[in-house]
Amino acid sequence: MKITTCSMDLAKEVFQFHGVNASGKVEMRCQLRRGKVMRFFSNMPPCLVGMEACGSAHYWARQLQSLGHTVKLIAPQFVKPYVKTNKHDAADAEAICEAVQRPNMRFVPIKTIEQQAIIAVHTARSGFVKQRTAQANQIRGLLAEFGLVVPKGLAVLRERVPALLDEAKDELPGIFRQTILELLDHLKVLDRRVNEFELEILKWHRSNPMSKRLEKIPGIGPITASALVAAIGNARNFANGRQLAAWIGLVPKQHSTGGRTNLLGISKRGDTYLRTLLIHGARAVIQHAVKKDPSKSGWLHSLLGRRHKNVAAVALANKNARTVWALLAHDREFRADYAAA
Template sequence: MKITTIGIDLAKEVFQIHGVDEHGKAVLRKQLRRSEMAKYFVNLEPCLIGMEACGSSHYWARKLAEFGHTVKLMSPQFVKPYVKTNKHDRADAEAICEAVTRPNMRFVPIKNVEQQAMLSVHRARQGFVKARTAQANQIRGLLSEFGIVIPQGIQSISKRIPGILEDAENGLPEIMRRLLERLNDHLRELDRQVNELEWQIKLWHKESEASRRLEAIPGVGPITASAMVATVGNATEFKDSRQLAAWLGLVPKQHASGGKQLLLGISKRGDTYLRTLLIHGARAVIRIAEKKAEPGSWLCKLIARRNKNIAAVALANKNARVIWALLTQKATFHPDHTMATTEAAH
């Protein structure tokens, strides 16, 4: 009895294992506790292991790969159709075991420790940015109840708060002034945390050759470049540039029947954070292009016939495809869209 394929339903403490032989016959159904996982798989002959991409999946993928196993991660939405009965851990493990053997299955790139650490910095920064925006909106909302209106923008709050606190005739009670000082201190602390994490990201970006190459693309800065490299690595898991753009949710939804095709809005699948960074970068390029770009350029022609939001998504899609080419070919970006490999450049 040789186990060739195993599906693992990950959990916090109790893991469900489902294994099959070369004929697809189930030969292993087992529960393992977290403390037993490493000991069990280190003594198992190397085989194909499938897991859903979820919390701790990249850790276990790296761990099991060290024991000689071939590990594949899959998006849960691609595994769900293989669940044949009611949803429970055993059925999930069986579905994962079957899904990982499908020849047309799409797999998630396994991140190394360095990528995982940099993505953690990005997620922490994103959380601080959201908290900073929420704090700024709270301050603005509370002051509006006292007839004091502050324009939009975090910088407007930092400029106006000192004057509001010093103004003795604005009708603010003392308890509100003390609260306002506390909230403003919290806002400044969140701003400091964001700036420090941005500095860490830029430092990692300078040390990463792949990330520096991506920065040459208009609309891709250190934040976007480092996030892309940390997420997709060398991008070889994607067979072509369109697959990367589709994974980011930057391609239209399709609804086809009877030979008739209907293209809808973008799918918005995949990583929301990366898609947001690419679209924001594209918007910045469009603002500059309206003033300085050549009238006959591709972007200016696009802006002339399409809404700016549509143009921003189209440019983000294009940048995603360029990113795939630069990462897979280890090439250098040139503004005239010609590419030369790094080796040739040297």
């Protein structure tokens, strides 16, 4: 019998393959070197191929789809329950093959090259932002060792540090002053890198109509909008807005039993980067709303009157995620005066 379902445990050089026929009987177990993978699948009749959604998974999914195979990606946490023995490549491949055949299994949408490209820009920018923050904290910590305290904020750091060094030049060793100045130069380099990546993101955002549509939502700017469009892809892969919010990790965890519902804090599953952007955007909206008349009616003002700002920020981020799904899935434009029927 021919192989109808197979799986591949991804690696850097040696890939583990597991194939079964229509009745579920194992037809083949083997290891493939990286250079032989495409030749192996090109000689195989089209079948269902399962892989874990890990590094290089989207690349291999596109390559195998070009050969006529049906590829499905599974989150690693959904594969783990099917591992029957100790963990090794053969057991992992067998577990993936078993999981991909389950009728109720949830799969990860395969990203296009364009999606992965803009996500790479976001990842690079995020890395430089972390380095910039670490560099600023290092400068602030070194100055504090000599009794020079600088408030938080990059702009304050750039403005006050040179002046502080000039004021205390008689008390500070020359080698220390030179070190701080070199660290400030490095901070400027990191700042320039971040700005360059933000310009690339803005350029992509302006050329993408879906990203421009999401920018109209309060709390979502070009960076958040472009990241959402690139990560979500086809919004119709989600049945509703709540599924998208749950995928980002903005819905409560449950610990319910015996018909008694017990909701905990947000699950924090899914994409941490998207969740961070949405919550930071919601905080900006709340900060702007607080400055207005607090007696003004509206969903957000009513929520702020009952809950802490942090809770309101997560709630607003959840609402924005659902709005994003509605705009993308139904090809609509955002309306600030929209009211549900």
